[in-house]
Amino acid sequence: MYNLLSGLSLIEVSSFVASPTVGLYCGQMGAEVIRVDHVAGGLDYDRFMLTREGRSLSWENLNRAKKSVALDLRSGEGRELCVELARKTGQLITNLPEHSFLKHSVLEQGRPDMVSLRIMGWHDGRQAMDFTVNAASGYPLMTGPEDWDPDTAPPINQVMPAWDFITGAYSAFALLAALRHRDMTGEGSEVRVPLGDVAIGTLANSGGMAEMLYRGRDRERLGNAIWGAFGRDFLSKDGKRFMVAALTPKQWDGLIAAFDVAERIASLETELGVDFSSGDEPRFAHRHRLFEMFQSVAASHDYAELTKRMAAQGCTFERYRTAHEAANDPELVTNNPLFGPSPANPSGFEYPATRSFANMPGREAGDPQPAPYLGQHSEEVLAERLGLSSGEIGRLVDAGVVGLSDGGSK
Known part of the structure; x- marks a missing residue:
């Protein structure tokens, strides 16, 4: 972990892949990322694949180097605490709908320099996920054996949610651009990044859209051949x-x-x-x-x-390697400085973990950090950020508004 973003704190209210990726990348560059989840865990907390102890390996790896606060986000009091945390911090990452309790017009009340980064489905507010925007992009109908009948052959979906990860990376860039603008002007920003726009925009930026319009038809399937080379x-x-x-x-x-x-x-x-x-x-x-x-x-x-x-x-x-072979390949993993020693993962499972993808000669990358237990930092964050007393935090815990660490409870 590099410390280029030390001093920057981010509140993250996220689920699944794209939105947590923003916080992951910022955290690997030294930002303090505080993830706020519902007390029972967000929609992705139990995402497959689970260990025998019920810990999600996906959640564990997308939330490294973050702090965790657990609030009852279905209650008014829990939502108010989440909004106040975002306002106090000044910058938010989320994929909640634009008209949720975390809409920008609410956040900027009393905080005109608020910067919020919202990952959406489509630009018009429709829901979307990686695999659905991929279907719309046209790419799955470009892949497959060359001799397949173009009129009857099925699409081939990619296995990795590439649009999610591309959207997360682009969103991290957009967030830092908005923060730089605030540093220069004092102005806040609402930044919306639609997953669907990233997919169709990438098709356009690659020249693929112009190609289809120019040729007046679809590109033929090529099997594993490289197009145009x-x-x-x-x-x-x-x-x-x-x-x-x-x-x-x-x-x-x-x-x-x-x-x-x-x-x-x-x-x-x-x-x-x-x-x-x-x-x-x-x-x-x-x-x-x-x-x-x-x-x-x-x-x-x-x-x-x-x-x-x-x-x-x-x-x-x-x-060509299988994914299992790749995970055990000395050249790709063991001897690769990208990977560091296994931190104390919530799952209890030890395995190599990534540092930042960026390699900065002359700077110490640091070892990979663990993901938090759900609610592990609730008391610390509420006391430091909102100034709540131990007695007030205890009341909120007793009322079920605040959740504490679920370490060992899975």
Whole structure:
């Protein structure tokens, strides 16, 4: 954890993936992130997969380095405490609906410089989740085997909720931009980031929307081939499947050398009347002939030999792994400074945890921090932020408005 954001405190009222990701990234950069949940846990508190003790591994990893306050957010008094915490702190992250008790017009009363970051579904207020905006984006109908019938073939959903994580990352940027604006002008801001806009906007920013409008039809499915360039999966003699990509002249020349196909490439260029070294277009247009050539070489060598040859030529490649293999891979995890020692996780399960994705030479990244127990910091935060006495906090606990740590109670 870097301390670039030390001194910044954030109140987070979140659930699921996108909104907690904002606080996670800010916390990994040194911000104090105080997550406020309902006393029984938020909608994501028991999100699959659960350990035998009933602890959510998803919740545990999305809420590292945060503090936890548990309030009865269905009661008026609990909501008032949450609003007051947000006002006192001055900045809020949430994915509650815009007309909830945490709407910006309420928060800015008495706090005109309030900054609130709200993650929404669609820009018009409709609900959405990663997998539904992905369906609307068109991407699931671009994926799948090349020989599938475009009129009858089913969509292929991505497994990882990529739009959630992209939205969380963009929202962290937008939040810090609003805070910088406040530092310069004294003005507060309401920032809304619709998940659906991130998805359709990314399609546009990638050039995909312009492409579809220009061509007047959908892009064909390509299997595992890279659109518009040379790249695909190949299978070695010993059954290892790997991905190669050649988007630059150096990558293309290295691949030719590693696979020892210079003469065959020259012969194919003469036959087709093209120059594959001229760029992506001819390599993509004639990809099937090239794929056949490279696969014939791959099928004649074990992966270890191919690895040695491709590495020597500076090729860009990687072997396909299962997620379980990736989690146990020394190169990806054990020897990777991204990962630190297991903190004292609420689940009691020990495993490598990530530091900040950013690598800052000369700065100490620090070890990964644990997620809190639900309500672990309720007393501390209410006393320090709102100035409540121990007696008043005790009354709120007895009334069920405030929850204390659920450590060991799962």
